[in-house]
Amino acid sequence: MASSALTGKLETDVEIKASPEQFHDMFSNRPHNVHHTCNEKIQGCDLHDGDWGTVGSIVCWNYVHDGEAKIAKEVVKAIDPEKNSITFRVIEGDLMKEYKSFVLHIQASPKSGGGSIVHWTLEYEKLHEGIAHPETLLQFVLDVSKDIDAYLIQGN
Secondary structure (H helix, E strand, O other), X not given: OOOOOOEEEEEEEEEEOOOHHHXXXXXXXXXXXXXXXXXXXXXXXEEEEOOOOXXXXXXXXXXXXXXXXXXXXXXXXXXXOOOOEEEEEEEEEHHHHOEEEEEEEEEEEEOOOOOEEEEEEEEEEEOOOOOOOOHHHHHHHHHHHHHHHHHHXXXX
């Protein structure tokens, strides 16, 4: 069993103006369009197996984090259109150099008065205690969320 010092969970919320359905659709059905919203952060998302918007599909993200070009190959573990949520598990790439496991869960919920609150959860197990918790990655996903929102409210 893993030591609690090696496992972690980071969570954050970001308020956006787009609807929960719009935001959820971008990650579940159109992740290959995310790079149009923030191309300095996300260079692309390719489908490696399966179909867009289906559980079990494998996608590969090309992104820049902490000034370095990186790759994350992820399997879609769960999609819940009713809750506007999606869960990805990283299976290959740069994160696997530091983490034994890494799961990202995204849920967009309606906000009273319009818009949404996007809740991000990062669950991980570090390979050893010398690995930092991924706080900079949490800020990265917040910034990406804001860029996606700006894109969506422009009618895209």
